[in-house]
Amino acid sequence: xxxxxxxxxxxxxxxxxxxxxxxxxxxxxxxxxxxxxxxxxxxxxxxxxxxxxxxxxxxx
Numbered sequence: 001x002x003x004x005x006x007x008x009x010x011x012x013x014x015x016x017x018x019x020x021x022x023x024x025x026x027x028x029x030x031x032x033x034x035x036x037x038x039x040x041x042x043x044x045x046x047x048x049x050x051x052x053x054x055x056x057x058x059x060x
Contacts, residue, residue, distance in 0.1 A: 003030050023049070 002023030020037070023029040029049040031042040044052070 001025050005032070008055075010060060 001024065004024045005020040005022050007020050008018045018034045020032050020034050025048075027046065029044045029046060031044065033039055
């Protein structure tokens with residue numbers, strides 16, 4: 001499968017400092033820097049990604 005990248009919905013107000021996420025792949029979530037798309041990708045399991053997002057929402 002090919003990753004389907006999407007930008008954070010909050011990316012327009014932070015001077016281009018944002019990430020892209022691909023969560024369409026079975027068993028993994030990919031994350032990359034929008035400004036450096038070829039600079040590497042982080043890989044998370046779906047449960048770890050959900051935990052991170054939940055934590056970011058409560059402390060963001």
